[in-house]
Amino acid sequence: MDDETERRQIVDALMTVVDPEIGMDIINLGLVYEIHKEENRLRVVMTLTAIGCPLAGTIVSDVKHAVLPLGYADAEVEIVYSPPWDRHRLSRVAKMALGMY
Numbered sequence: 001m002d003d004e005t006e007r008r009q010i011v012d013a014l015m016t017v018v019d020p021e022i023g024m025d026i027i028n029l030g031l032v033y034e035i036h037k038e039e040n041r042l043r044v045v046m047t048l049t050a051i052g053c054p055l056a057g058t059i060v061s062d063v064k065h066a067v068l069p070l071g072y073a074d075a076e077v078e079i080v081y082s083p084p085w086d087r088h089r090l091s092r093v094a095k096m097a098l099g100m101y
Contacts, residue, residue: 013066030089038074
């Protein structure tokens with residue numbers, strides 16, 4: 001499997017993870033900043049729409065459950081707040097779905 005195919009599979013898996021408060025996946029919301037593969041481990045660097053999000057633990061758990069079936073031994077989710085998330089990170093799909101066009 002080439003790197004681009006593997007990356008697409010990871011992104012597709014992450015698109016199944018929905019921010020429960022907004023009802024949109026974390027990829028189209030622009031919450032995922034980086035994806036790193038380190039041997040057979042995956043590290044996802046992401047943010048949340050708000051500091052202190054009460055569902056942070058649920059989202060982290062959902063990310064791990066989404067990517068581990070792809071064959072990784074472990075998945076680490078690092079939540080960062082710099083740069084802060086804002087509406088400019090929304091994909092075109094998210095903007096249309098949320099009526100922000």
